[in-house]
Amino acid sequence: MDVEIEQLRTGDRTAWDRAFEVLYAISLSVCCSTASSMNHHEQEDVAIEAVTEVIDYVERVNSFEECKRLVVTISKNRLLDRFRSKATVKHGSGQVESLEQQEGFEAVDAAQPRPDALVLAGENLMILKRALLGVPEQYRRVVEESYLNGLTQQEIADKLGLKLGSIGVYLDRGLKALKQNLPPGWP
Amino acid sequence: MNDEEKLKLEQELKKAAPLLQRLGEGNDPLPAHVRARLNAALDRKMPLSNQQAAIETKLATTRRQDTGREPSWLEVWRGWIGLATAAAAVVLFVVLNQPGPNLPAVIQVAMLDSVGAVRGEGEKPMETLQQQWKEVKPQEFDDAAKLKRWQEEWPTDTRQPVVKVVYDRDTLELRVKIRTKTGGLLEKSISLAKPDDLTKAVSEATSFLRSNAK
Numbered sequence: 001m002d003v004e005i006e007q008l009r010t011g012d013r014t015a016w017d018r019a020f021e022v023l024y025a026i027s028l029s030v031c032c033s034t035a036s037s038m039n040h041h042e043q044e045d046v047a048i049e050a051v052t053e054v055i056d057y058v059e060r061v062n063s064f065e066e067c068k069r070l071v072v073t074i075s076k077n078r079l080l081d082r083f084r085s086k087a088t089v090k091h092g093s094g095q096v097e098s099l100e101q102q103e104g105f106e107a108v109d110a111a112q113p114r115p116d117a118l119v120l121a122g123e124n125l126m127i128l129k130r131a132l133l134g135v136p137e138q139y140r141r142v143v144e145e146s147y148l149n150g151l152t153q154q155e156i157a158d159k160l161g162l163k164l165g166s167i168g169v170y171l172d173r174g175l176k177a178l179k180q181n182l183p184p185g186w187p
Numbered sequence: 188m189n190d191e192e193k194l195k196l197e198q199e200l201k202k203a204a205p206l207l208q209r210l211g212e213g214n215d216p217l218p219a220h221v222r223a224r225l226n227a228a229l230d231r232k233m234p235l236s237n238q239q240a241a242i243e244t245k246l247a248t249t250r251r252q253d254t255g256r257e258p259s260w261l262e263v264w265r266g267w268i269g270l271a272t273a274a275a276a277v278v279l280f281v282v283l284n285q286p287g288p289n290l291p292a293v294i295q296v297a298m299l300d301s302v303g304a305v306r307g308e309g310e311k312p313m314e315t316l317q318q319q320w321k322e323v324k325p326q327e328f329d330d331a332a333k334l335k336r337w338q339e340e341w342p343t344d345t346r347q348p349v350v351k352v353v354y355d356r357d358t359l360e361l362r363v364k365i366r367t368k369t370g371g372l373l374e375k376s377i378s379l380a381k382p383d384d385l386t387k388a389v390s391e392a393t394s395f396l397r398s399n400a401k
């Protein structure tokens with residue numbers, strides 16, 4: 001999923017499509033690991049705002065790798081802004097609750113994933129998503145229902161109108177196809 | 188894929204499940220509304236028109252550079268071949284649209300007589316018509332509908348003028364219709380005071396044809 005910074009600078013829509021996928025996945029990973037209890041819609045908003053802001057920086061950065069690190073920083077800053085703004089509203093002017101005290105915001109400490117780790121997590125997520133999209137649909141749906149939605153084999157058979165005995169086979173084939181679509185050594 | 192790999196993959200899938208779900212279900216790795224918002228932001232910040240303008244400018248520069256140099260022999264030949272093709276097309280067009288020699292008109296004559304044998308033995312209109320247009324065999328109709336069909340059937344295999352002469356014995360009327368070489372239609376209707384006036388009407392029709400059937 002290589003994206004050339006030059007292509008982004010010229011406004012190449014195809015390059016930006018690919019860039020958006022990676023940057024959004026990274027930003028979403030940051031939001032989920034840093035502010036896990038935040039409303040999903042808010043996390044989504046933060047991720048979109050962060051990715052949007054990266055567009056302004058393409059002229060100033062040297063590579064797409066920098067864009068990835070930048071989106072981590074911007075996402076974190078946006079999250080902080082949101083928490084600060086909430087704290088101000090909550091306590092009135094002059095009384096701002098420290099971020100560590102705030103529910104749902106994990107304080108920055110050694111346990112927090114480092115920016116590079118967050119970039120990697122986001123990239124791996126997008127690689128997995130793309131690999132999953134490459135699995136034949138009949139198998140993919142069974143894999144998604146099983147591992148993403150947590151349905152039992154009986155529930156999957158009922159939902160998709162398949163025989164119970166075939167679900168195991170479909171799962172097996174789906175996982176094999178997924179493995180083939182993933183780069184060697186992933187993650 | 189061995190059991191260990193399968194187990195590892197299952198673990199990764201379960202770990203990534205919450206985020207994978209939020210990346211949408213369709214064939215696009217991003218949810219449609221997220222993609223739409225990001226594209227809208229991109230269009231705002233990097234409008235396509237600017238990009239197109241840049242491409243246009245680049246093309247214009249290339250064109251300007253091209254016009255500044257000497258044309259190669261290949262380009263010269265291409266120019267001459269193009270010119271020759273255009274000239275041939277013009278000549279062909281002119282030839283095909285030539286009016287051609289003044290060919291005589293195709294004349295068709297008919298008579299409508301729904302009363303037929305009941306009439307007396309007096310005047311003989313068919314003979315009068317035949318006498319005027321000797322090379323044509325006049326057709327006789329006893330049904331107005333059939334005559335109408337005949338009047339509407341124009342020959343398609345000729346570029347000569349076509350004339351249809353109809354004597355309506357029932358209404359004592361001689362009608363002449365001309366389809367010119369250019370496809371235009373001319374009509375003349377001559378009413379007869381009495382059946383004996385047919386000869387006079389035929390000569391009037393003939394002079395009309397002479398001046399218009401071209």
